[in-house]
Amino acid sequence: MKQEIQDLVNKGLMLPLMEEFYTIQGEGFHKGTAAYFIRIGGCDVGCHWCDVKESWNANLHPPTSTDVIVANAKKYSDTVVVTGGEPLTWDMTALTDKLKAEGCKIHIETSGAYELTGQWDWICLSPKKMKLPTQGVYDKAHELKCIIYNKDDFKFAEEQAAKVNSDCILYLQPEWSKRDTMIPMIVDYVMANPKWKVSLQTHKYLNIP
Numbered sequence: 001m002k003q004e005i006q007d008l009v010n011k012g013l014m015l016p017l018m019e020e021f022y023t024i025q026g027e028g029f030h031k032g033t034a035a036y037f038i039r040i041g042g043c044d045v046g047c048h049w050c051d052v053k054e055s056w057n058a059n060l061h062p063p064t065s066t067d068v069i070v071a072n073a074k075k076y077s078d079t080v081v082v083t084g085g086e087p088l089t090w091d092m093t094a095l096t097d098k099l100k101a102e103g104c105k106i107h108i109e110t111s112g113a114y115e116l117t118g119q120w121d122w123i124c125l126s127p128k129k130m131k132l133p134t135q136g137v138y139d140k141a142h143e144l145k146c147i148i149y150n151k152d153d154f155k156f157a158e159e160q161a162a163k164v165n166s167d168c169i170l171y172l173q174p175e176w177s178k179r180d181t182m183i184p185m186i187v188d189y190v191m192a193n194p195k196w197k198v199s200l201q202t203h204k205y206l207n208i209p
């Protein structure tokens with residue numbers, strides 16, 4: 001990459017844009033709400049069950065001006081979800097400042113593996129064992145969404161719930177390929193431990209992006 005473009009990416013003025021699409025938020029607290037999704041490439045967390053592995057290599061996704069991203073987004077929706085990849089790989093300040101200036105409500109989907117940058121109306125934290133969240137994300141998260149791939153993940157979920165702020169809403173979401181096995185266990189777990197709620201990837205049932 002040219003040095004001048006790399007400098008703009010380092011400042012968060014350009015971001016490796018993988019895709020953007022207008023859809024219905026499928027997961028968590030805001031499920032069912034129309035939103036414009038901005039998927040930023042780049043992630044080195046390495047979840048073996050990740051459903052967007054194509055996002056991991058930032059070099060495959062063209063550095064795109066945040067002005068262009070914002071101009072597109074505002075045509076579609078005043079609710080914007082920034083996801084990835086891992087969006088906190090990058091400085092989110094410029095992107096979120098510009099979306100705010102357009103009056104958008106801005107949500108993030110993050111593993112929390114890097115320092116929180118940007119201004120957010122809603123932070124969905126989905127922690128991963130391989131690279132634990134930074135303290136600032138635990139402190140500011142509005143929802144904690146723990147992915148359940150096997151039985152051990154209930155224990156990890158409880159450890160993560162002990163670290164988030166007291167207003168944070170707690171979700172257990174089955175890993176997609178294990179859903180038939182894990183959904184009955186999640187149902188039993190939530191009935192026995194009602195501080196938790198169930199989150200499903202409803203967009204996959206609806207056959208939408």
Ligand SMILES: C[S@@+](CC[C@H](N)C(=O)[O-])C[C@H]1O[C@@H](n2cnc3c(N)ncnc32)[C@H](O)[C@@H]1O
Pocket residue numbers: 043049050051052083084085086087109110111112125126145147173174175176177201
């Ligand atoms: C693809 S990630 C991108 C954002 C960020 N890197 C993160 O992990 O939160 C978006 C959401 O999808 C969840 N996810 C990814 N693969 C999944 C799968 N196979 N089954 C269920 N949820 C999955 C993640 O845990 C996260 O909550």
Ligand SMILES: Nc1nc2[nH]cc(C(=O)O)c2c(=O)[nH]1
Pocket residue numbers: 023024025026027083084109203208209
């Ligand atoms: N509809 C829809 N809802 C989502 N919620 C979180 C998603 C993500 O990949 O971050 C996602 C996604 O990819 N599609």
Ligand code: SF4
Pocket residue numbers: 043044045046047050051052053055084085086111128
């Ligand atoms: S942190 Fe998110 S994008 Fe990265 S591998 Fe895990 S699920 Fe995929």
Ligand SMILES: [Mg+2]
Pocket residue numbers: 051
């Ligand atoms: Mg997804």
